[in-house]
Amino acid sequence: MRNESIRGIQSGDDLALARLISLVERGGAHVPEIMRTLAAQAGRAYRIGVTGPPGAGKSTLISGLTTLLREKGFSVAVLAVDPTSPFRGGAILGDRVRMQKHYTDEGVFIRSLATRGVKGGLTGTIGEIIDLVDAAGKDYILLETVGVGQGELDIVSHVDTVAVVLVPGAGDSIQIMKAGIMEIADIFVVNKSDLAGADELVNNLNATIDLGRKQERWRIPVLKCRSDRNDGIRELLDQVLKHRYLLESLGLLDERRGRQRLQQFRSMLEQKILEEIRSKLLADDRIKDIGEKIEKGEISPYVALGRVLEAGLPLSSLEKTCNRTEKRSKK
């Protein structure tokens, strides 16, 4: 069944792709094997990130980009990351609400992903899922993330071009600076440009860009859009393709992806180790005991931490455990 799906992906079967994404989302020992099998096929799709605050019209914008890319004959995958309650789990918004008009188009693959309470906003398996979609032969991957603040900064680790979507009124120039989005944006989109304050926001963005680091190769463009009326979408796609051409022609795309792969490797490795540690800590009697005392207020977390570190962490068999887990997963 798993091998069938892997073969299915290789022959462009979207159902097989959806099944594999679900498998990877659920996690488990077989994921590394799947990813290793498909690794050689990834790396051909161009990855576009669209991020911004809730209500900025990102989904409509992505729908418009999808239409244009389809007109050019490209296959498209849309991945929408839904911030999910850490208390409840599971994406609340299904695929149904978005992108209605593309549902009957076989050249468009649409998928909502849950963040599953992973800190930083993007699901911990987003890198793997993008690679799966890539291996399935899609030409363009559009990744949508919600939130301006912290979470969306991660998007820069997973895509080639980042479009940051803002709306007038949602934040003045100080808030633009605050959110740290200046460094991740390759393109700014001021959406709902009919609202009051649109020109001011455009001017603020331009001024902030000009004040920032030198941009010899790429001056971040600031575009006005009205995604509800399809205004400005073509200009946005033009800028994306211009950015792509620049990255590719200067060899910067390989560099960017190399850094992303390295970062992905490091975070997967850390995640793997952290999981082992967490289960060991939860199972350790000494830690359980001290945890109860902390909850009751008999000892402060700081005093407790000092004692645990002084006595030595219960991690001596960690090396062996990681080893064993991996071997189990390979059979």
Add this chain to the structure above:
Amino acid sequence: MRNESIRGIQSGDDLALARLISLVERGGAHVPEIMRTLAAQAGRAYRIGVTGPPGAGKSTLISGLTTLLREKGFSVAVLAVDPTSPFRGGAILGDRVRMQKHYTDEGVFIRSLATRGVKGGLTGTIGEIIDLVDAAGKDYILLETVGVGQGELDIVSHVDTVAVVLVPGAGDSIQIMKAGIMEIADIFVVNKSDLAGADELVNNLNATIDLGRKQERWRIPVLKCRSDRNDGIRELLDQVLKHRYLLESLGLLDERRGRQRLQQFRSMLEQKILEEIRSKLLADDRIKDIGEKIEKGEISPYVALGRVLEAGLPLSSLEKTCNRTEKRSKK
């Protein structure tokens, strides 16, 4: 100097408090010692969290709450967490921009904190900083965090009452659900209630609350505010105090704080271990070598991860290292 600051905190010296916060923010081996020394004094301040999207008027709201609390004779500390660029570091917004009118009031302590690229939105040392302020004898701590999406969900781990501030137009009911804020809010504030859509937002919130989990003890109130005209701030404080009374009279406050302390202990311990692992991994020749291959594209991150786990992680001396670090910090 450090001991002087600790004594200063104990006698209510705000300059000493500011110095200690800076020390803790910078991190380092002496932090656990400082925290242990002051641990016994923390736990008396009441902690109010105010969160919401950029531009929702949180700072103005907090300024209004501060005025009211000061009128009642309470001392107040305002901690504002600025999401900061992970590329640049350091809070961009200084304390100066906010809370101007309270700067000359000795009963108000104001501090902006950087998130320093820590995932999840809140600075990794926020728990420690709140405890410092608490130990300094403040009656109320107002914690402001920016962002709707993921980051602000962390606020629930650090405060007693969470007020979620929304503005009309920034998000419809689907987006309220999406953001996962329903589970963290103790109070909803619809700010800028003169804007179109305010009543609709209030109705949506009320409907969603009624649809949600049973609220026998506390039905989340939805308040309308115009923080710019100081409308509704008194009602907000009333609800906060009502919530406080409920938590305290039913013994729920101790429970909530117990869980928070346990969570803080676990995350500090994990963080400590992760730091050790990270430095070991970065220094390990085998990992460096494989990292270069990944960057060049000679091996995929997935294949690399498999190989590293198969060969065993370079962590055998971890236990001893943690032990040593801690001892060093105690002299």
